[in-house]
Amino acid sequence: MPYDSVVCVKQVPDTANVTADAMREDGTVNRGALPAIFNPEDLHALETALKLRDNHGGTVTAVTMGPPKASEILRECLYRGADRAILLTDPRAAASDTLATSYILSQAVKTVGQFDFAFCGRQAIDGDTAQVGPQCAEKLGIPQVTYLEDVVQVSGKTARIRRNVGHGWEVVEVQLPVLATVLETANQPRPPAARRVMRLKKAQTRAELTGIVRAEMPEASNEDREAEVQRRADALKERNLLIEQWNLDDIGADLSRCGLSGSPTKVHRIQSIVLRKEGHTELPATEEGARQLIRELVVDRTLG
Amino acid sequence: MIEPNRQGEVWVFAEQEDGSLHDVALELCGKARELADRLGVQAGAVLPGSGVGSLANKLIGHGADKVYVVDDQRLGHYQTGSYAQVLRELIEKHRPQIVIYGATPMGRDLAPRVASSLRAGLTADCTDLEISDVTDPKTKTDHLNLLLQIRPAFGGNIIATIVNFDRWPQMATVREGVMPLREADASRTGQVIEEKVEIDPAVMAVKLIERHIEPRKINLKGARVIVAGGGGIGSKDNFELVYDLAGAIGGAVGASRAAVDGGLIGKEHQVGQTGTTVRPALYIAVGISGAIQHRAGMEESAKIVAINTDREAPIFSVAHYGIVGDFKQVIPMMIKAIKEK
Secondary structure, eight states, rough: OOOOOOEEEEEOGGGGOOOGGOOOOTBBBBBGGSOOOOHHHHHHHHEEEEEHHHHHOOOOEEEEEGGGHHHHHHHOOOOOOOHHEEOOOOGGTTTTOOHHHHHHHHHHHHHOOOOSSEEEEEEOOTTTTOOOHHHHHHHTOOOEEEEEEEEEEEEETTEEEEEEOOOEEEEEEEESSSEEEOOOOOOOOOOHHHHHHHTTTTTTEHHHHHHHHHOOOOSSSSHHHHHHHHHHHHHHHHHOOEEEOTTTTTTTOGGGGGTGGGOOOOOEEEEEOOOTTTOOOOOOOOOOHHHHHHHHHHHTTOOO | OOOOOOOEEEEEOOOOEEEEEOOOHHHHHHHHHHHHHHTTTTTTEEESSSSSSGHHHHHHHTSSEEEEEEEEESSSOHHHHHHHHHHHHHHHOOSSSSSEEOHHHHHHHHHHHHHHHHHHOOEESSSSSEEEEEOOOTTOOOOEEEEEEEEETTTTTTEEEOOOOSSSSSEEEEEETSSSSOOOOTTTEEEEOOOOOOOOOGGOOEEEEEEEEOOOOOOTOOEEEEEEEEEGGOOOHHHHHHHHHHHTTEEEEEHHHHHHTTTSSSSSGGSSSSSOOOOOOOEESSSSSOOOHHTTTTTTTSSEEEEEEEOOOOGGGTEEEEEOOHHHHHHHHHHHHHOOO
């Protein structure tokens, strides 16, 4: 039988390659200075859903929450084979912590409609919290299976999933629908399909059109710009190239649970890592240097 | 969401598997003791499982004043749903002000589910916890004795301090190995409280079919001395020198991600953000450049020695002793010096 999947994806700054120019003098990170990438584990979540569809039929819907620029990764999802992509963008969602984010995402997933599987990457590399997946599952009122490495078997409304528990693995059986968080060891994500890239590279969200029109018509009135956005959106829609876009009202979100007001945790302080050690001793790479090192380690009782 | 309860206890989720406590549960009991003393309240541990009552004394020895035991056959194997129900019900009943969990695969599966159902905050992977007064910059309100939840973020490039002003309990997961595991104090006494939770069959949605657990072969966390090799070691043959030094000095062998990814040594040896966090008495980093992700996993070591040909390698910035040179020459000289000592 066919299975419908929803995949939650996120665009993240490439924190694995932070250079000095990405740090401001006050120690905060200048996200703008970092390239924005598809969160690595989310690509594996997408691949898990696509494989399931290859084998059993059904649909794959990608959802992301973020600024208009996040539309980029939705195109990436479409290139790889997603049937549908949705951008959830709303300034009122800014500054959401993991609890508020999971609330918003769960509302978006509910709005997508019936599904059998929801997949997320285990964690996003900007926060590394791994909290949004389980919190989303709780809000959807469905079981969660974290650290998925393989969907071993699906039959009827039951799935068997192998999960990595750190020092081993286990296979669990779960009733659908289920939310699973996926590890990068789960699979090898497929590359974008050339034919789909050709067909879908012009796919855009309304938020992107708004940005483009604002840049192209700086002198125009708001009304004229809005009319131009509408014209372009209609043209894209006709060719099936308008990527869906929702705001918090579209998903029936309770605003008190979104953004700053929906976030119990607050950032109190941010410090950049200071690279310095007091009392650093450099020793020569000689026999005497080695002897001195061992002697000092014995004297301060580090070595017995 | 629960209102602040300033008389609330400081709680630890006592993670156990097959009837044996995870080290992190004991580490956290020590930390909870410290936080509870600072706040003038009691430290508690929540121990769900089947036939686990005998573990309570160990938790008391490590700092708990109270152990809430929930003994139920249905809790024999960890399940998100049932364990989350237990935690949620006990938190709602006793209203602790702080709840901490180990940032283990189990803790990171459980804590967010509990937090979401309580609509409470949760900070992941803390490396330190402190108590401090904080002024809310928005409302200018002073909040006394909040839990400062300190964690690396942004790939380890920044340290963020997180607080919850008015939506409690204050909850966090804490990375394994960052809080010291102290000796148990057998003279400590505490209270064991049996709790009953009527487990909702609907939450038992996941059935265990098969399980394969590998015993941990390498005990990096417990090692007093670690000699670790990095990508600069170059080959498996050269890694033998790292083993030789570890053997001579009586230490365990660690590795950086570069060495593991390069196939020089197994992943179970990896130290760092994606490997094991360690804080030995002595950490000798050989041919390790010291990427932030590696330093995050070892910079709490009491003494750090770095050996590297590159004078600019970031590892030197956290090292107490640095030797700029080729490990192929330096290691034999060190082994000789150890034998002479």
